[in-house]
Amino acid sequence: MTSYKVHYFDFRARAEAIRFLLSYGGVNFDDIRFEEDVWPKIKPTMPFGKVPVLEVDGEKYSHTIAICNFLGEKFNLAGSNEIEKMQIQTAALFIYDLIGKCEDITYYYKDAFGKEHYEKEVNKLINDIIPTALTLFDGIVADNNGYFVNGKLTWVDLYFTSLSEYFQGLFTWAELKHDANFVDKYENLKSLKDKVLAIEKIKNWVEKRPVTIA
């Protein structure tokens, strides 16, 4: 039997999609979480010096999108032809770009550029970057019968759902008072999220997972 381990901080954040997929696939996995103060020791043992990492039978692999694609293939969530595979990756990469922007602004910009610049950028994030992206994603899900690609469940739907609550985590983390429940304002995205969270194996995982800030 293949052994799976997830290595990450004690957050959902960028690792949760991997945990969703492993749960969906019905495989057991070691959910290894560490505190930030031990990260400098762990970093050199991780490929590319980053986490999340998926360990498969003792070998470590890195980068959420690549890992999700790998697990998506394994659990029949990666589309049925090369065009669908590409469309799943495309949607995931645009979601990835959005989350990266959110992390940069709420987390990195906070200390780097001073209060005035930070507030201006957060304002742009809330009033422009996030709604523009979510409006676009909502339209894509509407056009694809309730899923990101071709009217059927694929790994990008799990990826999106796992990240949809991350907005609030980032905003809480950065001590931003703004309500960050952005996704629920979009009918098609909310309905997709609800569908994914209603999948028995995902539901079970969400019920038993550790409670964390993000």
Next chain:
Amino acid sequence: MTSYKVHYFDFRARAEAIRFLLSYGGVNFDDIRFEEDVWPKIKPTMPFGKVPVLEVDGEKYSHTIAICNFLGEKFNLAGSNEIEKMQIQTAALFIYDLIGKCEDITYYYKDAFGKEHYEKEVNKLINDIIPTALTLFDGIVADNNGYFVNGKLTWVDLYFTSLSEYFQGLFTWAELKHDANFVDKYENLKSLKDKVLAIEKIKNWVEKRPVTIA
């Protein structure tokens, strides 16, 4: 015969990997380039409102990494098993992250945060972010017999090579006087780049492509 069109600005930048792969595959493609002033008109006709876009038989697909993976599969440059496929994507995604950081800092930060912050960030980019990433990539190529994954040519080698000269483009664009020929300082990366540029079909493309700033 499948028809291919590449839609992008008149730059190599993020589209060049796609042009490299189509050239490597020996297929004809329309290399559609437009000026920045017409972009607002073109934007709504592109999936996700972004370019580069690859049009295949009249259908448009977006995001460089997803497109490269698709073309890599087509032209036998995507690895021979699921683990290799993941490793290729992983390397490409870390290259993508580095390039994104470079674009953010040289291009976006320039006007957004004032001279002092900008100079500090550019300094960090040159003295920390770029060398840290390239040292890591160089080690990976050293460990994999001269390629990014498993000692053989895959699409991530073409992706990396196409972007290696983009550093200079970005620095010139941002009017930074610093020598941005970073890659050539790393023995394994330089040798990989030279190998890719010596491939007959890539060489022919590089000789005939339009000369652009980035």
